[in-house]
Amino acid sequence: xxxxxxxxxxxxxxxxxxxxxxxxxxxxxxxxxxxxxxxxxxxxxxxxxxxxxxxxxxxxxxxxxxxxxxxxxxxxxxxxxxxxxxxxxxxxxxxxxxxxxxxxxxxxxxxxxxxxxxxxxxxxxxxxxxxxxxxxxxxxxxxxxxxxxxxxxxxxxxxxxxxxxxxxxxxxxxxxxxxxxxxxxxxxxxxxxxxxxxxxxxxxxxxxxxxxxxxxxxxxxxxxxxxxxxxxxxxxxxxxxxxxxxxxxxxxxxxxxxxxxxxxxxxxxxxxxxxxxxxxxxxxxxxxxxxxxxxxxxxxxxxxxxxxxxxxxxx
Ligand SMILES: Nc1ncnc2c1ncn2[C@@H]1O[C@H](COP(=O)(O)OP(=O)(O)OP(=O)(O)O)[C@@H](O)[C@H]1O
Numbered sequence: 532x533x534x535x536x537x538x539x540x541x542x543x544x545x546x547x548x549x550x551x552x553x554x555x556x557x558x559x560x561x562x563x564x565x566x567x568x569x570x571x572x573x574x575x576x577x578x579x580x581x582x583x584x585x586x587x588x589x590x591x592x593x594x595x596x597x598x599x600x601x602x603x604x605x606x607x608x609x610x611x612x613x614x615x616x617x618x619x620x621x622x623x624x625x626x627x628x629x630x631x632x633x634x635x636x637x638x639x640x641x642x643x644x645x646x647x648x649x650x651x652x653x654x655x656x657x658x659x660x661x662x663x664x665x666x667x668x669x670x671x672x673x674x675x676x677x678x679x680x681x682x683x684x685x686x687x688x689x690x691x692x693x694x695x696x697x698x699x700x701x702x703x704x705x706x707x708x709x710x711x712x713x714x715x716x717x718x719x720x721x722x723x724x725x726x727x728x729x730x731x732x733x734x735x736x737x738x739x740x741x742x743x744x745x746x747x748x749x750x751x752x753x754x755x756x757x758x759x760x761x762x763x764x765x766x767x768x769x770x771x772x773x774x775x776x777x778x779x780x781x782x783x784x785x786x787x788x789x790x791x792x793x794x795x796x797x798x799x800x801x802x803x804x805x806x807x808x809x810x811x812x813x814x815x816x817x818x819x820x821x822x823x824x825x826x827x828x829x830x831x832x833x834x835x836x837x838x839x840x841x842x843x844x845x846x
Contacts, residue, residue, distance in 0.1 A: 548610040549575040549696045549728050551596060556605035558591050558752075565591040567752035568605070573730045573745070575696070578723045580743030580760075581732040584839055588752040589732045590629060593701050596730075597626050609697055621650040625690030627700040632682070635675035639666055639685050642674060643692065652692055660688040665714065679706030687718070697728040704735055716742045740831040750839040764829050771833065772802045772810055775823035785813040799823065803837065 551573035558566040566588040573579045583589050594600040596607040598614035606613060609624055617623050633642040643657035661670050664684040669677065677685065683706050690698060703719075704712050712735075719742060723729045733739050739746065739760075746763055748755040756763055776782055779800050783792045790804035802810060807824055814821050 549726075551607070551609055551697065551699075551728060551730055552611075553592065553596065553607045554605055556592065556595060556607055557603045558588070558595060558600060559603045564752050566595070566602075569749065569752065569754055570605075571747045571754055571757050573728055573747070575728045576723055576726050577744040578719050578729045578731060578742055580739040580746040581730055581749075582734075582736065582739060582746055582835060583732075583749040583755075585734075587749045587839075589749065590701055592749070593626075593628070593699055593730070593732060596699055597624070597628075599628075619693075621652070621693035621695070623693075623695055624697045624699060625693060625695035626698070627683075627686045627690045627703050629701050629705070633674040633685065635673065637674055638671050639674060639677065639681075639688075640670040642685065643688060646689055646692055650693060656692055656694075657688075660691045663691060663718070664688045680708060680711045683707055683711075683715075687715075695727070698722060698730065700729070700731045702732055702734070704733060704738060712738060736832040736835050737830065746831070748835060748838055755838050760831065764831065764834055766834075771827045771829055772805065772807060773799055773823065773825040773827050774802055774810060774821065775799045776814060776819045776821055778817070778819040781817045782810070782814055782819045785817045785819075786810065801827070 553572070554570050556566050556569045557564070569588070569592060581589055581593070591600055595602050596609070596614065609617065614620060614624065633639070640657055640661060643660060644654045647654045647656055658667070658670070661667050664687050666681065666684050666688060669681055674682070674685070683703060687703060690700065704715055707715060716738070719729050719731060723744070731742070743760055745757070745759050747757045748763070756766070758766065773795070774782065775798065779794070779798070783790070783800070786792070786802070786805055786809070790802050793801045795801050807826065810824060811821065
C-alpha cells in the first residue's frame with residue numbers, strides 16, 4: 532500500500548506502539564482449549580483480518596484482547612499495555628462485539644449520547660459518528676425498529692465514539708447487504724489509512740481478500756498462518772489446475788502423493804501441488820488424454836480451506 536500518501540488525522544505518524552500483540556495466549560474452558568498458545572501481532576495503519584473456522588477461538592481471543600475474558604495464560608497488549616492498564620481505554624480502543632446491542636426503546640442517537648455521557652465524551656460526538664456510519668436519517672428512530680444492518684452500523688458508531696487509535700471488530704459485516712459490505716470495507720480502509728490499527732474477524736473470505744492488508748489465520752485455537760494477503764496466497768504454492776481427462780485415476784496415481792486431487796463438477800479434477808507441465812508429462816506417460824488443463828487463480832478462500840483442512844473439527 533502507499534504508506535507515504537497516508538495522512539494521520541492527528542497530524543502525526545502512527546506511534547509504533549499502537550499495535551496489538553498477542554503472546555502465548557491460552558484459554559481453557561472446562562472441556563476445551565478454546566485458545567491454545569496463540570501469538571500474533573497486528574500493525575497500525577493496516578487492516579488485519581482475523582480468520583478461522585467456526586469455533587477456532589476468534590471471539591475468545593478478541594474478548595481477551597479487550598479484557599472481557601481472563602486468559603488462562605499469556606498476554607494481549609495494545610500499544611504495549613494490557614487493556615486493563617490503559618489510562619484512557621475508550622479513546623485508545625473501540626470495539627464491536629457480536630452481542631453488542633442497545634435498549635430496544637431507545638433511539639440510536641440517545642443510545643450514543645448515553646455512551647458519551649458514561650465515557651466523559653462531549654455528546655455532540657454522537658451526531659458525528661452517526662454521520663460517519665450513515666445513520667443520521669435514522670437517528671431518532673428506536674433501536675427495536677433497526678434492521679440488522681442498521682444495528683451493525685450503530686455498533687460501529689459506538690466503537691468510533693472515542694476516536695480510538697485501535698479498532699477491534701468481531702464480524703462487523705454480519706447482516707450487511709452487498710452495498711453495506713462495500714461501505715464497511717471503505718470505512719475500515721479509510722480508518723487504517725489514517726494510521727489506526729484495525730483488527731477484524733470475519734467468515735467472509737472473499738470480502739477479506741478485498742479488505743485486509745494482513746491476515747491472521749487460526750484453527751482449533753492455534754495459529755495456522757500470519758502474513759500479508761499476498762504472502763498467504765503465494766505461500767500456497769503451485770497454481771491450482773483444473774484437469775479434464777477420461778482417465779482421472781491413472782493420472783492421479785502417476786502424479787503421486789505430492790498432489791491433492793479433488794473431483795469437481797462434470798468429471799473434472801482440481802489438482803493442487805503440480806503445475807501444467809508436470810501434469811501434462813504425467814498424462815503422457817500413462818497415456819491419459821487431456822481434454823482440458825486450466826490454471827485456476829488461488830483465492831483466499833481456497834487457500835484458507837487448504838490451510839485449515841482437517842483442523843476445523845468442532846471441539
Ligand atoms: N464461555 C464459554 N464456555 C465454554 N466454552 C466456550 C465459551 N466460549 C467459547 N467456548 C468454546 O471455545 C471454542 C472457541 O469459541 P469461539 O467463540 O472463540 O470461536 P470463534 O472462532 O469465534 O467461532 P465462530 O466463528 O463459530 O464464532 C469453542 O469450542 C466454544 O464452544
